Amino acid sequence: MKKAIGIDIGGTKIAAGIISESGELLTRAEVKSDLTGRERMFEQVVKAVEQALEGSQFSDLEGIGVGVPGKVDRDKGIAVFQNNLPWKQFPISSRLLEQFGVVKSIKIDNDVYMAGFAEWKAAQGGTNETFVYVTISTGIACSIIHHGSFFRGAGFAGELGLIPVLSKKGNQRLETISAGPGIQNIAGIPTKEVFSGYLNGSQDYQFIIDEVTGHLAQGLYSISCLIDPHRMVFGGSVIQNNPFLLELIKEKLKNYQLPEQQHFLEQMSISTLAQNNGVIGAGLRVFERI
Numbered sequence: 001m002k003k004a005i006g007i008d009i010g011g012t013k014i015a016a017g018i019i020s021e022s023g024e025l026l027t028r029a030e031v032k033s034d035l036t037g038r039e040r041m042f043e044q045v046v047k048a049v050e051q052a053l054e055g056s057q058f059s060d061l062e063g064i065g066v067g068v069p070g071k072v073d074r075d076k077g078i079a080v081f082q083n084n085l086p087w088k089q090f091p092i093s094s095r096l097l098e099q100f101g102v103v104k105s106i107k108i109d110n111d112v113y114m115a116g117f118a119e120w121k122a123a124q125g126g127t128n129e130t131f132v133y134v135t136i137s138t139g140i141a142c143s144i145i146h147h148g149s150f151f152r153g154a155g156f157a158g159e160l161g162l163i164p165v166l167s168k169k170g171n172q173r174l175e176t177i178s179a180g181p182g183i184q185n186i187a188g189i190p191t192k193e194v195f196s197g198y199l200n201g202s203q204d205y206q207f208i209i210d211e212v213t214g215h216l217a218q219g220l221y222s223i224s225c226l227i228d229p230h231r232m233v234f235g236g237s238v239i240q241n242n243p244f245l246l247e248l249i250k251e252k253l254k255n256y257q258l259p260e261q262q263h264f265l266e267q268m269s270i271s272t273l274a275q276n277n278g279v280i281g282a283g284l285r286v287f288e289r290i
Helices: 038-053 092-100 111-123 174-178 180-187 191-199 203-227 244-256 259-267 274-285
Strands: 003-009 013-020 025-032 064-068 071-073 078-081 106-110 130-136 140-146 164-167 170-173 231-235 268-270
Touching (some): 003 038, 003 111, 003 274, 013 274, 038 092, 064 092, 071 106, 078 092, 106 111, 106 274, 111 130, 111 140, 164 203, 174 203, 191 203, 244 259, 244 268, 259 268
Parallel strands (some): 003 064, 130 231
Antiparallel strands (some): 003 013, 013 025, 071 078, 130 140
């Protein structure tokens, strides 16, 4: 059985695991991110990989796949720019080669693209339809796979969170008012408490969630109009931990759509891979050329 290491790097945590060619997560390790410096952050990546190996040798593996937030140079293996890591122009591929020596190959990509690949390949069977993966977490972004290939544009495609939407305070970027930190800023309390209050029937939180889902529907309608995807899967802690959000989003999205667009509503679902899609996707990309 062929195996690879998958690494999912984020501003809160780093997860690593051994992935089989069929997409099975064989081992998994998780450590906290250290944002106090470039080298401290890299040390945490190394720690996660070493814990995930559990006695395995790199000579037994096909390579390493790495998902990194923000813009990456896939050819040179460089983490170019991130909002949430101290890694501007960080040569992640060469540093991993220096650290671990015998590595057959290293593939680097944006973390949302890695997670999207796992959803397309492992959870959805790798169809040739137009597939979109959306993450709603500390940020908001998406990846698009059309006929088996990523749609990348000039390199910044999929930044759904940057789209301006109309709010009561005027036009604001979707991410700033609908991602986890944005919800916390609006409410003045931790995001988890907002959702707890909503589920307990508090009118104050009903109003906040109504606004948030309305903003998300606006952003998603732009995707519906531009590429009319066959299928959309959602991941990320905000919607993964609060799956009721999807039905609220659908209700509001339906108000924007023409009847001919509403087939899309039946093809929206929440990830079944939970918080492992980034690790699985990164590992699977070692075996693929997409």
